[in-house]
Structure formats: structure tokens, C-alpha cells
Amino acid sequence: xxxxxxxxxxxxxxxxxxxxxxxxxxxxxxxxxxxxxxxxxxxxxxxxxxxxxxxxxxxxxxxxxxxxxxxxxxxxxxxxxxxxxxxxxxxxxxxxxxxxxxxxxxxxxxxxxxxxxxxxxxxxxxxxxxxxxxxxxxxxxxxxxxxxxxxxxxxxxxxxxxxxxxxxxxxxxxxxxxxxxxxxxxxxxxxxxxxxxxxxxxxxxxxxxxxxxxxxxxxxxxxxxxxxxxxxxxxxxxxxxxxxxxxxxxxxxxxxxxxxxxxxxxxxxxxxxxxxxxxxxxxxxxxxxxxxxxxxxxxxxxxxxxxxxxxxxxxxxxxxxxxxxxxxxxxxxxxxxxxxxxxxxxxxxxxxxxxxxxxxxxxxxxxxxxxxxxxxxxxxxxxxxxxxxxxxxxxxxxxxxxxxxxxxxxxxxxxxxxxxxxxxxxxxxxxxxxxxxxxxxxxxxxxxxxxxxxxxxxxxxxxxxxxxxxxxxxxxxxxxxxxxxxxxxxxxxxxxxxxxxxxxxxx
Amino acid sequence: xxxxxxxxxxxxxxxxxxxxxxxxxxxxxxxxxxxxxxxxxxxxxxxxxxxxxxxxxxxxxxxxxxxxxxxxxxxxxxxxxxxxxxxxxxxxxxxxxxxxxxxxxxxxxxxxxxxxxxxxxxxxxxxxxxxxxxxxxxxxxxxxxxxxxxxxxxxxxxxxxxxxxxxxxxxxxxxxxxxxxxxxxxxxxxxxxxxxxxxxxxxxxxxxxxxxxxxxxxxxxxxxxxxxxxxxxxxxxxxxxxxxxxxxxxxxxxxxxxxxxxxxxxxxxxxxxxxxxxxxxxxxxxxxxxxxxxxxxxxxxxxxxxxxxxxxxxxxxxxxxxxxxxxxxxxxxxxxxxxxxxxxxxxxxxxxxxxxxxxxxxxxxxxxxxxxxxxxxxxxxxxxxxxxxxxxxxxxxxxxxxxxxxxxxxxxxxxxxxxxxxxxxxxxxxxxxxxxxxxxxxxxxxxxxxxxxxxxxxxxxxxxxxxxx
Numbered sequence: 001x002x003x004x005x006x007x008x009x010x011x012x013x014x015x016x017x018x019x020x021x022x023x024x025x026x027x028x029x030x031x032x033x034x035x036x037x038x039x040x041x042x043x044x045x046x047x048x049x050x051x052x053x054x055x056x057x058x059x060x061x062x063x064x065x066x067x068x069x070x071x072x073x074x075x076x077x078x079x080x081x082x083x084x085x086x087x088x089x090x091x092x093x094x095x096x097x098x099x100x101x102x103x104x105x106x107x108x109x110x111x112x113x114x115x116x117x118x119x120x121x122x123x124x125x126x127x128x129x130x131x132x133x134x135x136x137x138x139x140x141x142x143x144x145x146x147x148x149x150x151x152x153x154x155x156x157x158x159x160x161x162x163x164x165x166x167x168x169x170x171x172x173x174x175x176x177x178x179x180x181x182x183x184x185x186x187x188x189x190x191x192x193x194x195x196x197x198x199x200x201x202x203x204x205x206x207x208x209x210x211x212x213x214x215x216x217x218x219x220x221x222x223x224x225x226x227x228x229x230x231x232x233x234x235x236x237x238x239x240x241x242x243x244x245x246x247x248x249x250x251x252x253x254x255x256x257x258x259x260x261x262x263x264x265x266x267x268x269x270x271x272x273x274x275x276x277x278x279x280x281x282x283x284x285x286x287x288x289x290x291x292x293x294x295x296x297x298x299x300x301x302x303x304x305x306x307x308x309x310x311x312x313x314x315x316x317x318x319x320x321x322x323x324x325x326x327x328x329x330x331x332x333x334x335x336x337x338x339x340x341x342x343x344x345x346x347x348x349x350x351x352x353x354x355x356x357x358x359x360x361x362x363x364x365x366x367x368x369x370x371x372x373x374x375x376x377x378x379x380x381x382x383x384x385x386x387x388x389x390x391x392x393x394x395x396x397x398x399x400x401x402x403x404x405x406x407x408x409x410x411x412x413x414x415x416x417x418x419x420x421x422x423x424x425x426x427x428x429x430x431x432x433x434x435x436x437x438x439x440x441x442x443x444x445x446x447x448x449x450x451x452x453x454x455x456x457x458x459x460x461x462x463x464x465x466x467x468x469x470x471x472x473x474x475x476x477x478x479x480x481x482x483x484x485x486x487x488x489x490x491x492x493x494x495x496x497x498x499x500x501x502x503x504x505x506x507x
Numbered sequence: 508x509x510x511x512x513x514x515x516x517x518x519x520x521x522x523x524x525x526x527x528x529x530x531x532x533x534x535x536x537x538x539x540x541x542x543x544x545x546x547x548x549x550x551x552x553x554x555x556x557x558x559x560x561x562x563x564x565x566x567x568x569x570x571x572x573x574x575x576x577x578x579x580x581x582x583x584x585x586x587x588x589x590x591x592x593x594x595x596x597x598x599x600x601x602x603x604x605x606x607x608x609x610x611x612x613x614x615x616x617x618x619x620x621x622x623x624x625x626x627x628x629x630x631x632x633x634x635x636x637x638x639x640x641x642x643x644x645x646x647x648x649x650x651x652x653x654x655x656x657x658x659x660x661x662x663x664x665x666x667x668x669x670x671x672x673x674x675x676x677x678x679x680x681x682x683x684x685x686x687x688x689x690x691x692x693x694x695x696x697x698x699x700x701x702x703x704x705x706x707x708x709x710x711x712x713x714x715x716x717x718x719x720x721x722x723x724x725x726x727x728x729x730x731x732x733x734x735x736x737x738x739x740x741x742x743x744x745x746x747x748x749x750x751x752x753x754x755x756x757x758x759x760x761x762x763x764x765x766x767x768x769x770x771x772x773x774x775x776x777x778x779x780x781x782x783x784x785x786x787x788x789x790x791x792x793x794x795x796x797x798x799x800x801x802x803x804x805x806x807x808x809x810x811x812x813x814x815x816x817x818x819x820x821x822x823x824x825x826x827x828x829x830x831x832x833x834x835x836x837x838x839x840x841x842x843x844x845x846x847x848x849x850x851x852x853x854x855x856x857x858x859x860x861x862x863x864x865x866x867x868x869x870x871x872x873x874x875x876x877x878x879x880x881x882x883x884x885x886x887x888x889x890x891x892x893x894x895x896x897x898x899x900x901x902x903x904x905x906x907x908x909x910x911x912x913x914x915x916x917x918x919x920x921x922x923x924x925x926x927x928x929x930x931x932x933x934x935x936x937x938x939x940x941x942x943x944x945x946x947x948x949x950x951x952x953x954x955x956x957x958x959x960x961x962x963x964x965x966x967x968x969x970x971x972x973x974x975x976x
Contacts, residue, residue, distance in 0.1 A: 068853050300896070342904060346895045350888065377885055380878025402874070409877045410848035416884070417845055420818060428777070428811040434902045436810070451901065484852045489854055 006063035007075035013080045014056030016147070020085060021050030023139045030134020034214075038130040041091035049084055068492040072153065075489035076479055078115065086111035089135055094129050095122070095461075105466045112473035114140030116480040117148065117361060119228025119324030119448030120439075122461040122469065126233040131214065134231040138221045140308030142198065145225025145361040147260060148480065149188045149194055193262045194361075198224040201251040208247060210239040219325075223251035226362045228324025228448040235326040235456070237335055242310065245327060248316045256282070258319035277396035282357050282367045289351055290316045293344040297334075300341045307334050312344070320351045322363040324448020327458030338455030345451060352441045352450075363446030363479055365415055372400060372408040412484050418444060422475050429468035439464065441471045446477035575638075576947060579606055583631055587614070590624055595934045603939045605631030607946035608829065610710025610799035610916025611907075611938065613929040615913045617713050622696070625713055629700040632709025636829035637677060640740075640944070643827055676740050677829075681706045684732045691724035706730045708830040710799025710916040717801045723785055726802055730789040734767060737796025737824035749916075758863075763825050763835045767795045770815045777809040790918075794819035797830040799916030806921055817906075820915045831914030831945055833883055839863050840876045886911045886944045894938030898928055907934070911941035 028042040063069065086107035089095070090156045094110075113120045114137060123129075129137075131307040202220035205211045211219065215231070222229045232238035236248050237302040254262070257279060264272040273279055294312035303311065311327065311334040318325045328335035337345060355364015365373075375393030382391060390401035422440035427433060431453070438451025439460075449456040453463040460469060478486040583602035585591040590702060593601065593614045600613040605628055617625060633883070686700030689695055697713050704711045712718070718726055755856065767788075774787035789802040794816045825833010843861035850859050860867035868876075890908035891901075898904040906920030907928055917925070928934045 067855075071852075153510050276828065296896075315831075318927070342898055342901045343892075343895045345891060346904065349901065350892075373881055376874075376878050377881040380875060380882055383878075406874055406877075407848070409874065409881070410844060410851075413841055413845050413877055413880065414848060416880070417842075424811070424814050425817065427809075427814040430810070432810045432902075433813050433817070434900065436814070437901075437905075484849070488849060488853060 004059055004061040007060050008065065008069055009076045009080075010056050010060035011062050012073050012077040014053050014058075014060060016077055016081050017049050017053030017084065019027045019053075019059055019083060020140075020143060021053050022047050023143065024049060024088060024136055027136040027139060028493045030130075030135055030163070031130045034132060035130040035423075038088075038092040038133045042088055042130075042133060042136070045088040045091050048087060052084070064492075065501050066492070068488065068495065071485040071488045072490075072492035075477075075481060075485040078481060078486075079489075082112040082115045082473070082477065083108055084116060085140055088133060089129075091128065092133055094133070096128075102461075102466055105469055106461055109460065109469045109473045110137070111140065112476050113448075114227070114229065115144040116446050116476040117141050117144040117222075117225045117227035117322070117363070117497070118443060118446040118476045118480075119222070120442065120450070120454070120460050120472070120476075121229070122459060123460065124459045126231065131231070135214070135218060138227075138229055138231065141227030141229050144193060144480070145255075146191060146229065148225075148361050149190045151481065189263055190259045192380045193259050193266065194224060196266075197251070197254060197262070201247070204247050207243065208241070208243050208245050210241050215239075219248065220251070223248055223323070223325075224255045224361070225324045226252055226255040226321050226356070226360070226446075228318065228322075230325060234329055236314075237327040237329045237333075238247040240329065245310070245314050248323075248325060249314060252317055252321040252323040252325075253283075253286070255323070256360045256362040258357045258359035259361075275295075278357050278368050278371070281371055285351075285354065285367070286316060286320050289320060289347055293347050295346075296344045297340060300343060304332055311335050311337070315348060316351065319348050319447055319449075320354070321356045322352075322446050322448075326449060328456045329351045336455060336457050338451060338458075348443065349438060349451065352438070352445050352447045355445055362375045363444075365412065365445075369408050369411060371395060372405055373412050375400070376405055376409055411483065414487070415444065418475070418478065418483065422471065425471050426464070426468050429471065430465045431463065431468060435463055439472055440475060443475035446476060446480055449476070517797045562601065573947065576606070576943075579634075579638075583627075586627060587624070590621070592620060592624065596932055600935045600939055601628070602631070603942050604916065605709070605711065606635035606638075607912040607914050607942045608632045608635045608707050608709040608797075609911060609942050609946075610704070610918075611910065611925065611929060611942075612711070613935055616715040617711075618715060625700060628711045629703040629709075632711055633681065633703040633832065635946075636707030636709065637674060640673050640677060640827075640829060648897070664678050667926050673740065677706065680735070680740065684728070687728045687732065688725060690851075691728045692722055693725055702728070703730075705729060705798060705800075706736050706826065706829070708733070708736045708796045708798040708828070708914075710793075710918070712800060717803060717967065718789065719786075719802055721781070726782075726785055727798060730785070733763075733789075733792040733796045733798045733800070737792070737828050737830040738763060738799065739825040739827040741827060759825055759839060762839060766819060766822060766835070767791045770794070770819050773815045774808065774812050777811045790816060791819060794915065794918045795822070795830075796824050796828075797832050797909075797915035797918065799918045801917055801922065802848045804922065805919075815917060820913050820918055821909060823913055823915075831912075833880065833913070836863065837876050837879060840868060840873060841880055843868070844873055844877055854913070883912065883945075886941055890937050890941035890944075893940075894928065894934045897931035897934050899924055903928060905951045907938060908941055911938040912945035914942060914946050 024042060024046045028039060028046055031037070031042055032039045086104070089104060089107040089110055095106040098106070109120075109122045112118070113122075119141070126134075135155065162445070196326070198220050201223050202216045205216035205219055206213060218231050219236070221227075228235075230238075236245060239245075257273075258276070261272050261276060261279065288311045290309075293316055294305075294308045297308035297312055298305050313339050314325075314327050315335065326335060328337075330336070332339050337348060353365060354370050355366050356362035358366045358368045372393055372395065375395075379391040379393065382389075392402075393405050394400070419437075419440055422444070423433070423436055426436040426440055431439065435450065435452030435454050438453050442448065442450040442454075449458075454460055460472070464472065474486075520719070526764055580599070580602045583605060584595075587598035587601060588595065597613040600611075600943045603609070604611050604613075610632070614620075617628075622627075681702050684706055685698050688698035688701055693701065696971055700711075700713050703709075714720055718729060739757070767911035768791075771784065771787045774790060775784055779971075786802040787802070792798075793800045793802075797820060805813070821833055822838045823834050824830025826834045826836035840861065840863050843863060847859045847861050850857060862868070887905075887908050890911060892906045894907050895901060895904035903920060903924045910916055910919040910925075929938065
């Protein structure tokens with residue numbers, strides 16, 4: 001009777017598009033006030049996106065909310081926003097001298113890389129687009145981070161995706177994320193943490209010598225979202241400042257932590273960080289990887305120790321948190337890790353698989369799942385020798401029940417299959433195995449730069465053919481949404497279609 | 508037993524060498540006799556196992572197998588050392604590569620080795636595979652029984668019957684392949700050596716160049732033989748009951764053959780290698796069976812071809828075959844697991860059984876199989892981490908590590924790079940570990956899903972019934 005169309009996807013997309021349009025509007029003002037190159041296209045895009053968003057929002061309402069519907073809503077919204085979010089780039093002709101088809105592909109790739117907080121770029125010329133447009137690009141990742149927080153902490157665990165919520169439900173204490181029973185309340189609190197973190201990083205960067213207001217805000221947006229976009233061609237390397245690198249690293253590490261922990265800490269529970277087993281694992285892995293990479297660089301690549309440490313630690317942190325900033329000052333410099341010996345690069349590849357903590361804006365399979373996976377692997381080896389024993393997988397002090405271990409292992413298997421399928425697809429579409437592997441793993445894990453031809457100083461439009469870029473964009477979205485929503489996005493529509501067909505036949 | 512086998516094999520090698528030129532005959536003979544003597548002594552002094560009604564515990568059986576393997580490797584290493592052409596690392600490496608039917612070599616090029624050493628290389632792979640087949644038939648049911656609530660056969664009666672049958676088929680297959688090679692144009696010695704390493708899916712060759720040097724007819728024979736070697740012989744041989752063919756009985760066989768066919772098509776479509784279907788089929792068969800012969804060099808395949816071969820090698824041969832890899836049957840179970848996981852996301856309370864070969868797989872087995880995949884990945888990753896240090900690229904390291912874990916050998920990777928890589932002690936250590944882990948742990952410690960779940964499928968029950976009688 002409201003005259004509205006009941007579609008969760010439509011409603012969610014409407015809200016999202018309106019929000020994106022609002023941000024785009026602000027960036028348009030910025031553009032008009034600064035470089036004034038792309039003001040008109042951005043304005044046009046604002047009107048289009050805002051109009052579509054408001055219409056959808058006004059004329060739809062939330063529909064069914066079964067698991068299938070929620071997955072479909074989340075997945076389709078993300079896809080829709082990513083595709084329509086490419087409009088500003090397309091209208092402004094960011095990829096201009098290329099054919100129209102390739103411009104579309106690149107714009108979609110860039111937009112998907114933004115909203116999924118990945119950070120891979122198809123851009124070659126960083127000076128072409130206006131400052132406002134580049135700020136919008138940064139903003140897309142910040143928005144992506146906001147969406148992810150709600151998803152990762154509120155919605156998906158509620159639906160038991162990948163087994164995480166089930167673990168946390170079983171393991172009460174600091175690792176429990178049931179801050180409040182209501183999704184909306186939880187989301188608001190975490191957004192507050194997110195906004196505060198972004199503000200703090202921006203302030204720190206601004207105070208430090210180097211970045212001005214523009215760069216401080218721009219990099220803060222993509223640090224707290226562990227996205228990795230930068231308006232500078234050389235990313236963080238443009239500042240050539242150890243202090244800036246340290247600040248960004250701290251921001252990335254914080255962004256890679258469970259936001260619920262941050263909330264608790266802010267509310268007064270200072271010890272919450274240390275009590276969390278996953279945090280200890282996360283920091284431990286980062287430390288170990290840094291030591292190993294630095295050692296290998298020093299010994300095998302003949303870097304001086306200081307250089308090895310600096311290049312090592314930044315690249316470990318940026319990939320270990322799925323950030324994706326670079327410090328290379330050009331191809332071949334110490335920060336350009338694709339020119340390193342293969343051994344430290346392999347460590348980086350492993351980090352790209354692992355990711356950071358659950359409940360953060362980072363990607364990857366997450367430390368918690370890694371821990372459960374390792375536990376299951378060890379007991380598989382022990383099993384034939386201890387056939388009658390009960391061999392639970394432990395998480396800190398708590399034993400994880402077997403059905404939950406099964407779910408997590410299931411996630412890991414789906415991930416493995418996706419890597420294999422992705423590898424086949426991308427190599428068939430032209431890339432060599434190493435580049436493809438790095439890109440597939442990096443896209444699924446929302447890392448940013450990859451290996452081989454697609455390293456931190458490369459553009460993905462040089463390394464991959466157009467169809468390959470679209471495959472990678474799809475993988476970025478699949479990985480961002482913790483695999484299942486995208487893989488199952490057709491379940492609800494299919495059911496609706498079948499129901500309608502059945503109804504029509506009966507009528 | 509292992510010592511006896513190894514000793515016997517070495518003596519045979521010595522005989523071959525004596526016929527050819529006697530350069531290494533004496534060394535091989537001495538080591539062979541010593542091993543045979545030691546083996547006989549041990550056998551006589553151990554308590555006779557058939558006396559006890561209780562079968563040995565799974566863990567005990569595994570340890571026994573492990574020790575036997577170590578003994579065999581030790582004897583082989585000694586043999587290579589006495590011959591003099593190998594340094595310590597290479598001797599160990601090639602021994603392990605032989606007995607695990609991998610096929611990578613750190614030693615001198617085959618052209619520079621005596622006939623005796625070449626014979627031992629081939630025989631070691633043949634023995635290694637024979638051992639695996641026998642162990643699969645006898646030890647696995649012991650492991651399977653208690654984990655999976657399946658009745659295991661009574662010790663001493665049925666298991667050894669089954670083992671005998673398998674060995675006879677294996678011998679016949681070897682003989683037939685040797686004759687086929689000879690008829691296709693290979694010299695008698697080459698035919699014999701290659702028959703041994705084809706049927707065992709080992710991959711050692713008497714030439715360091717590709718198989719193309721033997722001519723097209725030989726390549727066709729090899730391709731067919733390798734495909735058969737990677738299949739479960741029991742299914743092939745005993746599947747002709749009534750009017751139903753093995754293909755209709757075994758879904759795994761269909762999947763395996765589809766994989767080979769699909770890869771062949773992909774390679775033909777994308778590859779720029781000479782020889783078209785012949786070389787594509789050869790390479791696909793070599794990869795799927797984890798044998799390791801090469802018809803063309805690695806760099807002649809496209810990137811997609813590399814990935815396809817990689818995937819074939821990783822999925823590997825059929826369960827119960829001499830090949831390696833993760834096993835087609837387990838891969839099918841994993842796919843079923845993934846499907847169920849997707850369904851469960853939508854319907855968390857659905858009861859959904861995963862079916863393999865028509866019968867449901869118990870959850871315990873599924874979880875175990877998933878764990879095996881994780882072990883497989885962990886070993887490959889760990890091996891790659893060690894091997895990458897001396898390696899020239901991540902790809903080379905991954906190729907070598909996966910080739911070792913799956914015991915495929917030269918099927919993966921640029922062989923010039925690999926040969927350079929295996930000269931480094933670090934790489935040798937890492938790869939030896941990976942080969943042993945791949946052959947032994949995947950095969951024995953964790954290979955439960957291959958045989959041991961209770962089956963309502965009439966053919967499987969018949970197979971198991973043979974052992975249960």
C-alpha cells in the first residue's frame with residue numbers, strides 16, 4: 001500500500017548511491033576550487049548518481065531478508081555501486097586516448113578497486129585527472145571501508161559466513177563482537193571508531209613535515225580503509241620520508257585490527273588488545289615476516305641493513321594489512337619489491353593470502369581462519385597415530401567445536417578453488433603464471449599491487465588484457481564480500497524468477 | 508622386505524651392467540648382496556606376523572613402512588656413492604627421487620651413466636611404485652578401519668591375496684609396455700628401462716633430451732601407457748564384470764580421463780608446440796599420471812598451458828594408482844565439500860550428504876580429506892619456501908616444490924632452471940623432504956578417503972568384498 005517496490009537490493013543500492021553521490025558532490029566542489037579540470041563531468045555524474053540513488057531510495061523498501069536475499073542484496077549493491085561509480089572516470093575521460101571499450105573496462109576496474117578497498121590501479125597518468133576527481137578516487141575506498149565494517153562485523157557474522165561468527169559466539173571474552181544486539185547500533189559505533197581513526201591519521205600526517213592538507217586527508221582516507229590508493233604516482237614513496245612511512249604503517253596496522261577491539265579500548269578496557277589471541281597472531285606474523293624479509297634482503301640482495309629494514313618492513317606491513325601503498329620511487333629502487341630476490345617475494349605472496357584480523361577493513365582469509373586451518377592441518381597429520389583420541393582445534397584456551405572447524409575449512413577450500421579457477425582464467429587471458437598468481441591472490445585478498453609484471457610501480461592496464469582486468473575486478477568483489485555472497489548472488493533472484501514462473505503457470 | 512627387494516634390484520642392475528661393460532657392476536653387486544643379506548637376516552629374526560589374529564595398529568604399520576623406506580633409500584644412496592659418479596647430495600636425491608617415483612635428478616646426465624646405474628634408476632622407480640601398490644592394498648585398510656567404522660579385512664588372508672593380484676597385473680602391464688615400446692621402435696634396453704619408469708609413473712629416462720628424440724610412434728605408446736598407469740589398475744582390470752564397462756562403473760575414471768582430454772584440448776588450442784595432438788596428449792598424460800616425461804620443453808607451452816599442466820599434476824592420478832598428486836577421488840570429495848558448503852551458507856540446517864562414486868561420504872572422512880588438502884598445500888608452500896632461496900624465480904620454486912610433492916618430477920617447470928636449482932644443497936634438502944612427504948604422508952598417513960569408506964555401490968563393495976572374504 002505504500003506504492004513502493006519491495007526490493008532489498010534496490011533499497012540498499014539507493015542508499016549507497018545517494019551516499020556516494022554526496023561524497024562526489026563534495027569532491028566536485030573541491031575540484032571547482034582547485035584544478036577545475038573535471039568539474040563539469042563530475043557535476044554530471046553527481047546528478048546522475050544522486051538522482052538514481054534518491055529515486056531508488058524513495059520508491060523502494062526492504063523486501064525479504066532470508067540469507068539468500070541478504071547475500072544477493074549485498075552482492076548486487078556492491079556490483080551496482082562499483083559499476084556506476086565508474087561514471088566520473090568515464091565522463092571525465094580519465095583513460096581518454098584509449099578506445100571507448102577499454103575506457104569502460106578501466107573505469108570499472110578502477111571503481112571496483114576503489115569500493116573493494118583493493119588499490120590496484122589501471123591509471124598510467126596520475127597528473128591528468130583533476131584534484132577533486134583524485135580525491136573522489138580516495139573517497140571510494142573510504143566508503144568501501146565503511147561498507148565492509150558493517151558487513152564484516154555486523155551482517156556476515158550474523159549469517160555465519162565462513163564460520164567466523166560461530167567461533168566468536170563460542171569463544172566469549174575479548175574476541176566476542178557482540179557489542180550490542182542490534183546491527184544498526186553496532187554499525188554506528190564502529191563507524192565512529194573508523195571516522196576517529198581516519199581523522200587521527202589525517203592529523204598526524206598533516207602535522208608531520210611533507211604532506212599538505214590535501215595529501216594528508218587523501219592518504220588518511222585510504223589508510224584507515226586499508227585500501228592503498230594514492231593521488232601520487234609513487235604512492236607514499238613520493239614523500240621519501242621515514243616518518244611518513246611509519247605513520248602510515250601505524251595507521252594500516254590499526255586499520256587491520258578488529259574494530260570491536262578499538263571500541264572496547266576507547267570505552268576503557270585497555271587490556272583488551274593484549275588478551276586477544278588473533279591480535280597476537282597478527283602482530284607476531286607481521287614481526288616474523290619483517291625479520292625474515294629484511295634478513296633475506298640484507299644477505300641475498302646486498303641491501304645495506306637500514307635499507308633492507310625500511311623497504312622490508314613497509315612492504316610487509318602494507319601487504320600484510322592488505323593496504324597496498326608503495327614506497328618505490330620508481331622501477332628498480334629498493335621499494336620495488338618485484339626486483340627483489342624471489343625468496344622475500346614469496347613471503348610477501350604468503351602474506352597476501354593471510355590478510356589481517358577479522359572485523360577489520362582488511363582482506364585476505366584472515367588470521368583467525370588461518371589459525372583454525374593450521375590447527376586442522378596438524379590434527380590431520382596426527383590422526384593416524386591417535387585414532388581414538390579426541391583432537392580438538394584450539395584457539396587460545398578454547399576448543400573450537402568440530403562443525404565450526406568444518407565451516408572454516410570449507411571457506412579455505414572455496415578460496416583455494418577460486419585461486420585455481422582465477423589462475424586458469426587469467427593465464428588463459430594472457431598473463432604469465434607468476435603475475436597471474438600474484439594478481440589473483442592479491443585481488444581476492446584486496447591487496448593492491450601484485451607480483452611480476454603487476455608490481456608496485458606498474459599499472460594493471462599494462463600487465464593485463466581487458467578481459468583479464470574484468471576477471472580481476474570480479475575477484476576483488478568476491479574477496480571483499482568474504483566469497484559467499486558473490487558466489488551465491490544468483491540464488492535469490494533465481495528463486496524469485498522460478499516462483500514467478502510457477503505462479504504464472506498456475507494462473 | 509624392503510632390503511631384500513632393494514638388494515634384489517641392485518643385483519639385477521649389476522647383472523645388466525656386467526652385460527654392458529662391467530664398469531660399475533662390482534660396486535652394485537656388492538651393495539646389492541649386502542642389502543639382500545641384511546634383509547634376509549631381519550626377516551628371519553622377526554616374529555612371524557601371521558600367527559597373531561590382531562592386525563598391527565595403524566601407527567605401528569606406518570612406522571614399519573617408514574623404516575623400510577629409510578632402509579631402501581640408504582641402500583640406494585650407498586649404491587650410487589660406490590659407483591662414484593654422484594656426490595653425496597645427488598646420491599641421496601636421486602635415491603629418493605627414484606623410490607618415490609618422482610623423476611627429478613641431481614646427478615650427471617643419463618648419457619654419462621653406465622648401463623648398470625641406468626638400470627638401477629629404472630628398477631628403483633618400479634620397486635617404489637610396486638611397494639606403494641602393495642602397501643595401499645594391505646596397510647590402508649588397517650588405517651581405514653578404525654577411523655571410519657568400516658570392517659577391515661582379517662590379517663593374513665585377504666590382504667595378501669589382493670596384493671598378489673595387484674602385483675601380477677603390474678608385472679603384466681610392465682611387460683606389455685616394454686614390448687609396445689620395442690615394437691614402436693625403441694631399442695630393447697631403452698624399451699625395458701622406459702617400461703619400468705612408465706608403468707611406475709616415475710619418469711627417469713635414459714636420455715636427457717625430450718621424448719621427441721624417440722619418434723612419434725613411441726610417444727603415442729608412452730601417452731597411452733602413462734594414461735593407464737595413472738588409472739587405478741583394479742578398476743581397469745576387474746571392471747569388466749557382466750556387461751558393464753569400467754567407464755560406467757567408476758566416476759573417478761571418467762573424471763580422470765576427462766581431465767586428460769580437456770587438458771589435451773586446451774594445449775592444442777593454445778600451445779605452439781610442434782606435433783599437435785600427439786605432444787599435447789603426451790604432456791597431459793604425463794602430467795595427470797605424474798610420470799614426468801617431456802615431449803616438448805616447458806617454455807614452448809603458453810601460460811595457460813603451464814597452468815593447465817600445473818593443475819593436472821596437482822590433482823594427480825586416481826586413488827590406488829602408482830601416480831602421485833592429490834588424487835582425483837579426493838579432488839572429487841573436495842568439490843563435493845565445497846558444493847555442500849555453498850548450500851549450507853543458504854540453508855544452515857540442511858542435511859546434505861556429499862556423494863562420491865554414488866555413496867555418501869561420512870563427515871569424518873570429508874574433514875580428513877579437507878585436512879589432507881591443507882597438508883598438501885602446507886608441504887608445497889614449505890618446500891617452496893626452502894627451495895626459493897637458491898631459486899631464480901618464485902615460479903621455478905613453486906614448480907619444483909609441487910613437482911616434488913606430487914612426485915611428478917620433470918613434468919613441471921623449465922628443466923634447465925630445475926637442473927640448476929637441484930645442484931644447491933638447500934634445494935636438495937627441501938625437495939627431498941617434499942618428495943618423501945608427498946609419497947609417504949599423502950599416501951599412507953592421510954590417504955584414508957581413497958579406499959576406506961563403506962560403500963553401498965555394488966562395484967566398490969565387490970572390490971572391498973574381495974578383501975573382506
